[in-house]
Ligand code: FES
């Protein structure tokens with residue numbers, strides 16, 4: 058890392074007001090002949106951009122291409138940039154790169170960020186490409202998959218910061234006529250000790266822009282970090298304690314009205330007829346729209362719209378999924394799994410001879426596990442404000458995918474993408490839900506129908522019943538142990554409803570013979586990525602089954618995992634640390650139990666030990682120990698917060714999470730029947746971080762989730778002897 | 793016209809008296825710090841104070857606020873803009889993630905500490921169980937309440 062690849066480039070220039078702008082791009086495509094000498098050989102091909110602006114008044118603006126949904130991405134990215142650049146942290150502002158049309162077209166993009174940017178001719182084509190690739194990245198590389206820090210931060214922000222610093226130093230060296238190596242930088246100040254000269258970055262911003270572009274800006278070594286690795290307070294937090302943080306739902310647009318919506322309860326059905334005779338007469342109601350797939354009421358106020366909507370009687374068309382009940386879902390999975398048996402289905406991994414070794418195994422273990430559909434239930438219900446007029450569409454919302462949204466809205470309205478603009482706000486929770494554009498498309502369609510700006514807000518009922526769900530699944534396992542009790546065969550087949558598949562289909566454990574297969578089972582519901590994607594299912598299946606194998610083999614669950622990880626020191630260190638934190642093996646009171654789970658995901662490694670108290674009427678998780686290796690924790694407090702957050706998200710799902718279907722429609726509607734963990738059920742959480750590899754950063758937002766559910770259900774087994782093979786725990790009685 | 797007192801200021805609104813306080817505050821008064829989460833008093837995101845007591849503004853009609861003082865998240869800092877003890881404790885413990893629930897959390901915590909300057913763990917649980925944090929920052933909320941309580945106590949002893 059940190060090397061310039063042949064496809065990397067750095068651009069810089071001076072913009073209006075004497076500000077320095079530096080940008081980085083690593084893009085596919087061959088550089089021109091003139092460019093080649095500037096670039097080193099390397100292998101990176103990711104699309105990365107980061108931009109920084111230094112004003113003449115010494116203000117530094119970090120331009121970050123990611124949404125802020127609570128994961129602290131904005132702040133950490135700025136922290137990485139500021140450290141490399143030696144700027145005064147207090148003087149750093151953060152700007153989210155906007156998804157406005159002007160930003161996407163290469164020429165126009167430059168107008169936004171650097172209207173008077175001057176670049177050497179040789180770099181011209183590449184600069185154009187850089188803006189394009191930034192656009193592409195925001196589109197493809199949406200905020201999710203825990204990518205922001207390891208991708209944009211490590212490759213982009215740090216390099217941009219280092220380059221900007223070198224250019225400022227070069228400018229000062231030239232003016233002061235001293236060797237650049239003698240100039241030191243700190244807190245946005247350049248100092249030449251022996252001559253006693255010093256100046257702010259701002260004073261040299263314009264001159265720096267005329268310096269040669271560094272080909273390989275030197276990034277700091279870990280020992281030199283001043284901000285990276287430190288628990289810096291997040292910059293967005295002050296606005297989140299005084300009510301001033303702007304979320305999508307807070308958009309204020311001149312002349313805006315409010316829309317409440319209700320979609321056909323069964324996906325695929327259409328609204329055939331509505332009786333709005335009562336709604337029409339209600340105060341504040343402006344328009345009642347049958348949009349085909351949903352009904353909208355537009356009113357002066359949201360409450361008026363929602364109340365009127367509640368009086369509308371709608372009839373819906375027949376839909377393919379309308380007869381589906383929850384029992385049929387798992388029956389369908391069972392049938393599909395029966396059909397493929399022990400060796401059919403789509404093979405994902407096949408190593409050694411799982412079937413042969415199973416046949417000869419001394420001991421055989423089999424199990425089947427089921428997990429339900431889950432909703433995201435972001436705290437901020439889905440919403441979007443839209444205005445459509447004069448061939449343009451303007452959107453205000455919080456989204457994980459600004460450019461994907463623009464593209465989809467443009468398509469839905471038949472507009473050119475350049476005529477759709479989006480103002481991104483803070484997200485009141487994302488968890489994957491705000492990566493899709495179904496919501497803004499609805500808002501834009503309503504705004505088009507009304508002709509004036511409309512803020513559409515989904516009720517919590519709509520948010521729960523019309524989500525893009527985490528798929529439910531059934532997974533079957535067969536494992537074989539040899540006569541020495543060694544796990545030699547692993548055969549797994551699971552149902553599959555939704556891509557992308559993130560989870561490694563091979564357990565990271567060393568098992569000589571393994572066969573992993575999947576079976577597609579079509580279903581009429583809509584699905585989407587949910588925090589940690591399919592790790593949320595696969596990890597529970599795998600880590601539950603490993604525990605069952607340990608019991609069958611007469612081994613301690615920790616011991617079995619240790620054996621299987623013996624050749625992975627980094628993994629082992631995390632596992633051992635979590636065990637040590639929990640004082641694994643020490644006695645527990647009657648009715649209490651301890652469970653462990655270990656899951657690498659998104660480039661990070663996490664082990665958790667959960668302790669449960671089963672003496673009451675329902676399981677109570679009292680303590681969770683978590684050890685995480687995210688490579689290098691750029692902001693350790695931020696990483697710890699992400700682990701705490703993922704533990705609660707995972708625990709909510711493990712204890713309560715279930716979306717069920719009746720007559721093709723979702724049965725749950727609000728927090729009374731889709732329950733959330735509350736503070737009185739909050740376990741004590743202890744997090745320890747290991748910095749295992751500071752060059753290869755892993756994600757932080759998602760990897761804390763997958764181990765939680767299996768750690769809890771393994772603990773339930775330890776306490777009660779009852780093996781949970783279907784989630785959530787609320788389905789089971791432990792009396 | 794309904795006459796209101798919001799964060800110490802006299803306001804008048806022309807709305808249906810049945811309109812929930814939440815929507816009057818957000819839409820008519822354009823103060824968006826108070827949030828909509830569920831609309832059925834199940835999440836606490838909309839918590840405001842009526843005469844110092846926490847209420848779920850999504851389920852409380854504006855008519856109930858007549859003659860009473862409404863306090864929202866915008867109104868709990870000192871007059872000179874200094875953040876309240878609770879707000880400061882929230883920053884110190886780096887409580888918010890997405891931040892969406894936090895106005896409601898802070899309003900509930902503020903009311904709790906006004907009633908019980910030194911709440912026990914059980915009192916904290918009881919007062920805060922109506923506030924969902926989907927980002928799961930409950931541990932930090934506990935820490936922040938305890939640290940604000942400590943401050944309240946210390947401040948009292950000094951006085
Ligand atoms: S919005 Fe009022 S309690 Fe949820």
Ligand code: FES
Pocket residue numbers: 127436485486887888889890891892893894924925926927928929
């Ligand atoms: S901080 Fe996001 S819901 Fe509480």
